Amino acid sequence: SGTMGNLVALLTHCQRGDEVILGDWSHTFLYEAGGAAALGGIHPRPLPNRPDGTLDPAQVEAAIRPENVHFPRTRLICLENTHNRCGGAVLSPDYMARIGAIARRHGLALHLDGARVFNAAIALGVDVKELTRDADSVMFCLSKGLSAPVGSVLCGSEAFIREARRARKIVGGGMRQAGVIAAAGIVALEEMVDRLAEDHANARRLAEGLAEIPGIAMDPERVQTNIVIFELTAPTMTPAELVAELRKEGVLLLAIEGRRLRAVTHHGIEAEDIEAALSAFRRVMTSAHAFPPLNRTSA
Numbered sequence: 001s002g003t004m005g006n007l008v009a010l011l012t013h014c015q016r017g018d019e020v021i022l023g024d025w026s027h028t029f030l031y032e033a034g035g036a037a038a039l040g041g042i043h044p045r046p047l048p049n050r051p052d053g054t055l056d057p058a059q060v061e062a063a064i065r066p067e068n069v070h071f072p073r074t075r076l077i078c079l080e081n082t083h084n085r086c087g088g089a090v091l092s093p094d095y096m097a098r099i100g101a102i103a104r105r106h107g108l109a110l111h112l113d114g115a116r117v118f119n120a121a122i123a124l125g126v127d128v129k130e131l132t133r134d135a136d137s138v139m140f141c142l143s144k145g146l147s148a149p150v151g152s153v154l155c156g157s158e159a160f161i162r163e164a165r166r167a168r169k170i171v172g173g174g175m176r177q178a179g180v181i182a183a184a185g186i187v188a189l190e191e192m193v194d195r196l197a198e199d200h201a202n203a204r205r206l207a208e209g210l211a212e213i214p215g216i217a218m219d220p221e222r223v224q225t226n227i228v229i230f231e232l233t234a235p236t237m238t239p240a241e242l243v244a245e246l247r248k249e250g251v252l253l254l255a256i257e258g259r260r261l262r263a264v265t266h267h268g269i270e271a272e273d274i275e276a277a278l279s280a281f282r283r284v285m286t287s288a289h290a291f292p293p294l295n296r297t298s299a
Contacts, residue, residue: 002027002115004173005139005154007035010076011167012160013109013137016041019072021063023049025085028078028113039171043072051222053083053091057098064106077103080113081131082120085256088203088227090120093130100134109136115152119145119225122196136160145196145226146188147267151181192267199226202265202274209278215285228263229256234285242284249280 006028010020020036022029024046028036036042045063047055065071079099081091096112103110112135114120121128132138137156142148154164168174175181200223207220207228215234222229232239239255246253254262265274 002113002139002141002152003032003035004168004171005152006032006078006111006113007039007171008154008164008167008173009111009137009139009156010036010042010078011040011170012156012164013076013111014040014042015073015075017043017072018075019043019045019065020076020078021045021047021055021060021074022078023047023053023055023080023083025049025083026078026080026113027084027115028080030085045074049083049086051086051089053080053086053089054095055079055099057102060099061102061106064102064108074106074108076109076111078111078113079135080115082116082123082225082227084115084227085229087222087229088116088119088225089222090123090224091131092124093126093133096131096134103136110134111136112138114138114140116141116144116225118193119196119200122193123200123225137164142185142188145199145266146185146192148181148184148188148192151185153185195267196226199265199267199269200224202226202269202271203228203263205271205274206263206265206277209274210281213278213281213285216281226265228265229260230263232259232261237285245284245287246280249284251277251280 020042022044029044029046047059047063065074077099083089100110112132117131117140118128120131137160139152139154142151203226204223207218207223210216210230211218211220216230217233218230232242239259239261243253243255256262
């Protein structure tokens with residue numbers, strides 16, 4: 001899985017007590033069960049993610065610890081491209097190079113959580129190598145936009161992979177008869193990359209439609225790839241209720257925090273599905289406006 005790929009990378013780059021600099025909205029920090037700390041004794045140093053998914057390079061450099069027995073040793077910087085919680089935001093090759101230069105200047109490694117890095121490459125119109133060349137290790141998923149049924153890949157130098165295989169064994173990641181998974185992954189890489197542009201176009205159409213619906217706050221210009229994050233502003237409905245009502249209509253969403261929700265387009269979603277989803281949104285939101293504002297207090 002992508003979570004295991006990131007975990008194995010961190011276990012390979014870091015020793016117990018070492019520190020990793022990463023974003024406070026990064027998938028590794030928020031959604032991977034604290035595995036690096038629990039299994040590797042690795043100390044996270046979260047910095048604020050900006051809305052475009054980046055970390056401030058000056059803050060990254062300032063967060064690198066001096067050599068002092070009172071401090072953990074900074075060993076690793078982690079970036080995420082595209083950035084999930086920042087709405088599928090894309091990190092540019094220039095930004096990757098800038099953070100890579102900081103890492104090299106201080107003798108650190110740079111790991112890229114590239115779960116959707118091929119989406120970033122398609123959005124920018126560049127070869128994926130332009131986004132990975134400054135990283136010491138890269139994890140990417142075969143089972144998201146690339147549409148394979150399962151699997152992620154961890155990439156790095158020969159020496160890095162040799163050690164990563166040991167870490168993978170420790171966390172139970174070895175498999176037998178893995179060729180059936182690899183075969184689907186090969187198809188994903190050879191046939192499914194260019195079509196990611198269709199997912200991006202569908203996401204943009206969804207965002208444009210949502211922006212026109214009362215009770216929803218959405219800036220379509222923020223949508224760069226296949227992730228659409230919007231805010232429910234209608235006072236008559238909670239995000240959980242919106243998710244439940246749209247599920248009845250065959251539309252699946254994820255409430256992520258506060259009143260923000262996420263929708264993701266993929267290979268199984270066609271342009272007509274987007275129009276059907278928008279029609280469902282309009283019906284549900286029209287119904288929501290028929291009720292008085294919520295008057296609910298928390299315990």
